Amino acid sequence: MADRQRPQAPARAAVAALAAGLLALGCSGEAVAAVTAPAQAQEPRPAEAAAPRPTVPANRHAGVPSARARALTDGFRAAIARWTDEARRLSKGKAHGGNVRVAACVRALDSGEELVALRADELQTPASNMKLATTAAALILLGRGAEWVTPFEAAGALAGGTLSGDLLVRAAGDPLYDASGRGQVEERLRAVARELRGQGLRRVTGDLVLDEGTFETPGPGPAWPDPSQHWAEYCALSGGFSANAGVLVAEVRAGAVGGAARLAVHPSPHGLASAYGVRTVAGGKVDVRVGATRSTVTVKGTLGKDLGEYRAEFAHPDPVAWFGALVQDALRTEGIALEGTVRRARGLPAGRVLATLRSPLAPCLDGINAESRNALADQVFLSLGHAVAGAGTRAGAAQAVQGALERLGLPASSVRQVDGSGLSREDRASARALCALLERVLGSDPATARLYRDSLAVMGQKGTLEGRLRGSPAEGRVFAKTGWIAGVSALSGYAEPERAPRCVFSILIEYPEELGGLNTSCFKPLQDELVALLFDEGA
Numbered sequence: 001m002a003d004r005q006r007p008q009a010p011a012r013a014a015v016a017a018l019a020a021g022l023l024a025l026g027c028s029g030e031a032v033a034a035v036t037a038p039a040q041a042q043e044p045r046p047a048e049a050a051a052p053r054p055t056v057p058a059n060r061h062a063g064v065p066s067a068r069a070r071a072l073t074d075g076f077r078a079a080i081a082r083w084t085d086e087a088r089r090l091s092k093g094k095a096h097g098g099n100v101r102v103a104a105c106v107r108a109l110d111s112g113e114e115l116v117a118l119r120a121d122e123l124q125t126p127a128s129n130m131k132l133a134t135t136a137a138a139l140i141l142l143g144r145g146a147e148w149v150t151p152f153e154a155a156g157a158l159a160g161g162t163l164s165g166d167l168l169v170r171a172a173g174d175p176l177y178d179a180s181g182r183g184q185v186e187e188r189l190r191a192v193a194r195e196l197r198g199q200g201l202r203r204v205t206g207d208l209v210l211d212e213g214t215f216e217t218p219g220p221g222p223a224w225p226d227p228s229q230h231w232a233e234y235c236a237l238s239g240g241f242s243a244n245a246g247v248l249v250a251e252v253r254a255g256a257v258g259g260a261a262r263l264a265v266h267p268s269p270h271g272l273a274s275a276y277g278v279r280t281v282a283g284g285k286v287d288v289r290v291g292a293t294r295s296t297v298t299v300k301g302t303l304g305k306d307l308g309e310y311r312a313e314f315a316h317p318d319p320v321a322w323f324g325a326l327v328q329d330a331l332r333t334e335g336i337a338l339e340g341t342v343r344r345a346r347g348l349p350a351g352r353v354l355a356t357l358r359s360p361l362a363p364c365l366d367g368i369n370a371e372s373r374n375a376l377a378d379q380v381f382l383s384l385g386h387a388v389a390g391a392g393t394r395a396g397a398a399q400a401v402q403g404a405l406e407r408l409g410l411p412a413s414s415v416r417q418v419d420g421s422g423l424s425r426e427d428r429a430s431a432r433a434l435c436a437l438l439e440r441v442l443g444s445d446p447a448t449a450r451l452y453r454d455s456l457a458v459m460g461q462k463g464t465l466e467g468r469l470r471g472s473p474a475e476g477r478v479f480a481k482t483g484w485i486a487g488v489s490a491l492s493g494y495a496e497p498e499r500a501p502r503c504v505f506s507i508l509i510e511y512p513e514e515l516g517g518l519n520t521s522c523f524k525p526l527q528d529e530l531v532a533l534l535f536d537e538g539a
Contacts, residue, residue, distance in 0.1 A: 034172050034387040035138075035148045035361060035380075068501070069115045075533045076104055076116050083526035087511065087518050095511050095518060103508040104530065105431035107439060108501040109494075115503065120432040123416065124508040127483030129434060129490040130422030131368050131377045133415055135455065136441045137404035138361060138380050141388055144448050146361040148174035148383065150241075152196060153351035155209070161202035166209045166340070168351050169327065171240025173215060173383030173392060174359045175376050176267075176323070179367060183249035183266035183313075188357070189326050193334035195355035207340035208331070210324050211348050215240030215382060215392030218319055222394075222418055223425040225485075231291045234423065236315035236375035238382055240392060241323035243267045245367070245376040248316050250290050250299045253309045254280045261303045270316060271325030272297050280305055290314045315375075320344060365455035369481055370463030374421035381420025394418055408440040422483060431506040434492045438504040442494065453479050456493055459531070469528050473497065473535040480505075480531075487513030489523040495534045503534060 065073070080102045087095040103124055106116035138146065150172045156165015176185050218239035220230060229235055236246030244267050253262040261278040275298040278288055284306035290299050294317050303310055316322045324342035331338055364380065367373045385396030388403070398417050405415055414433035418426045442449045457463030460475030464482040469475055480493025492506035507530055509523050 035142060035146055035174075035383040036387070066113060066115075069113060072106060072115045072533060073118070075536075076106075076118060076530055079526060079529045079533070080104075080118070083522050083529070087515075087522040090521055091512075091515050091518065095515055095522075099512055101510045102526070103431040104506065105435045106503050106505045106534065107435050108503050109439065109442065110501055115501075116505075117432065120435075121414075121430050123414075123428040123430055124510055125425055125485070125488045126422055126427055126429040126434065126492075126508060127485045127488045127490050128372045128374075128422040129481050129483040129492045129506070129508070130417060130427045130429065131372065131420070132434060132437060132481050132492060133401055133405065133417060133429070134377050134381050134384075134420040135365055135368055136408070136437055136452065137384060137401040139441070139448050139452060140404040140407055140444070141384060141400065142361065144362060144451050148172045148357075148359045148361070150174050150357040150359075151353045152192060152355040152357070153353050154201075155348065155351040156206065158199070158201060158352075158354070161200055163201055163204045163206070165204075165351075166206035167196075167201075167204045167331075167338070167354075168209045168211055168348060169241070170211045170350075171213045171215050171386075171392070173238075173240055173379055173386055174242065174357065175238075175245040175364065175379035176243045176357075176359060177245045177364055177367060177376055177379075178266075179363045181249070181311075182251070183244040183247065185244055185267045186326060186330070188359075189330040190333055192355050192357050193327075193330040193336060196331070197334050197336060199354045201336055201354065203337045203339065204331075205339050208324060208328055208338055208342045209348065210241055210320060210342065210344050212240040212320065212344060212346050213392065214386050214390065214396070216394070218246075221378070221421075221424045224423055231314055233313040233315055234374050237317075237319055238375050238378035238420075239320050240382075240386075242319040242375070242379060243316070243322050243326055245373060245379055246316055246319040246322075247313050247373075247375065248290075248292060248297065250288075250312045250314070251309065252278050252288060252299070252303050252311075254303050254305045254307065256280060257282050257305050263299060265297060265299060267322075267326055269325050269329050270297055271318075271322055275300060278303055282306075286310050288312060292316055294318070362451060365451065366463075369455040370457045372457075372464050372482065374423050377420040377422075379420075405437070408437060410436055410440075423485065425485070425488075429508075431492075431508050434506040434508075435504045438492065438494060438506075442504070453494060456480055457482060468524070469532065472532060474531055477535070478531055484519055486516040487511055489519045489527065491527045491531070495531065497535045499537050500535060505531070505534065 084100050103119035105120040153168040155168045178185050218237035233247045250265050261280045273296045277300045281302045284304040288301035290312045368377045381397040382392045384400040386392030388400035389396040416428040418424050441452050456479040457465035459465045459478035460470040477496045483490030489509040496502050
C-alpha cells in the first residue's frame with residue numbers, strides 16, 4: 001500500500017525442472033497460456049546440481065571490522081537512538097525503545113565486508129520491500145525477455161467466417177498494464193480482435209469463455225487491510241485475467257464554471273453501471289469521490305476551474321469479468337459478432353489458436369519497484385506460481401519464489417512470502433537476506449542486473465523516492481525500494497557514492513501500528529539520515 005501512504009515447496013530441483021519445461025514450451029512456436037521466456041533462455045542450466053549453497057553471504061572481514069564499519073555502525077546506532085527518542089516525544093511515550101525495532105544491514109559491494117549489522121537476522125514485516133523478491137524471482141526464473149502469452153482459441157470449427165462453438169481465452173496472468181499511468185489498454189485488445197478477423201472470424205455462435213486455469217479466484221490476500229480500504233488502488237485484486245493490473249483510472253477536466261466537467265474512465269467498458277457526474281466550480285479545490293462496487297462505478301463531485309484537471313485511481317471489484325467485458329467490446333468494435341455471452345471456466349481442452357495477446361515483463365518492473373503498484377506485483381507473483389510451480393495460487397507462487405531465492409543462495413528461513421506486493425502483514429524477511437538478494441542480483445549477468453537496478457526508485461529523482469534527499473550527495477545515486485504499511489517502514493537498495501564504497505543496504509522498521517503518522521515525522525527522516533551516512537567519506 002503504501003509507499004505512497006494513501007488512506008488506509010517443491011524442492012529446488014523440481015522447481016528447476018518445471019522452469020526448464022516452461023522455457024521449452026515458450027519456444028516451441030505454439031501459444032502457451034503462461035508468462036514465458038525468450039528463445040535465448042531456453043537452454044537449461046547444466047550445473048543446477050551445483051547451485052549455490054543456500055546461505056546468506058558471510059562477512060569476509062568477520063571479527064576484524066574496518067574503521068569505516070566501526071564508524072558507520074556507531075553513526076547508525078546514534079541516529080536510531082535519536083529518532084526513537086523523537087518518536088517517543090511526538091507520541092507522548094506510546095512509541096519507545098521497547099516497541100520500535102530497527103534492523104539494518106549494509107554490505108560493501110567491492111570488498112564484501114559487512115559494514116553494519118543491527119538485528120540483521122531478525123525476521124520483520126518488509127511491506128513493499130517484498131517486491132524486491134518478487135521481481136528478482138521473475139528475472140531469475142524466466143529471464144529479462146519474458147512475456148505473458150494469452151492464446152485465443154477456437155473451440156469448434158471455423159468455416160465461412162463462422163466459429164461454430166466457443167471462443168476460448170486461456171489465462172496466463174497478464175496484468176495488461178498501461179505503463180503510462182492512464183489505463184488505456186483498449187487498443188491492445190482491439191489489435192487481438194483484428195488478428196482474429198484476419199484469420200477470417202466474423203461470427204461466434206457460442207460464448208466467449210475465460211478459462212482461469214490454475215489461477216485462484218481474485219480476492220484479498222491474507223492479513224490485508226480491512227475491507228473499508230478494498231476500494232483503493234493499492235488493494236486491487238489479481239487473477240488469471242486482468243486489465244491495467246485491476247486499477248480503474250478516472251480523468252476529469254474542468255469545463256465552464258457551473259457546467260459539467262469532461263470525464264473519462266479507462267479501461268472501458270468496465271462491465272458495471274456508471275454513476276458519473278462532476279461539476280466545474282470556481283477556484284482550485286477538488287472534491288471528487290470515486291469507487292467501484294460489484295454493481296456500479298462512481299465518479300462524482302466538483303472540480304475547481306483553476307485546478308484544470310484531476311486524476312484518480314481505484315480498484316475494480318472483479319478483474320476477470322472486467323477483462324471479459326473489454327474483449328467483448330473489442331470484438332464488437334472490430335465487427336465480430338458474439339452470439340453467446342461471457343462465461344468463466346477451468347481446465348477446458350485446447351482448441352486451435354487463432355490469435356495471441358503478448359505482453360513483455362520488463363516494462364512492468366518499473367511499475368512494481370519504482371511506483372510500488374501492488375496488484376501488478378501480485379500478478380507477477382501468481383504468474384510465477386502458474387508457470388513454474390503449476391499453480392497460480394499464493395502457495396504455488398511462494399514455492400516458485402523460494403526456488404529462485406535458493407538458486408541465489410538464500411536460505412528458506414530468511415524470507416517468508418504470502419503475496420507478491422508486501423501488503424500482507426504475514427510477509428517476513430530479514431535485513432541481511434534483503435541485502436544478500438540485492439547483492440546476488442547485481443552480480444548476475446550485466447543486462448539483468450541493470451534492468452533490475454534501473455527499475456528501482458531513484459533518490460530525489462524517480463518514483464516513490466522522487467521527493468527525498470534532493471540536493472544531497474545521495475540524489476541520483478541511490479536506487480532503492482521503499483515500503484510502508486501502518487506500523488512498518490522499509491528502505492532497501494543500492495548506494496553508489498562517488499567517494500565511498502558502493503554498497504547494498506536494508507533498513508526495516510517496526511513500530512506500533514496505531515502510530516502510522518510517525519513514518520513521515522520520524523522513520524523516513526531516520527532512513528534518509530542513515531542513507532546519507534553511506535555518502536560520508538569520514539564514516
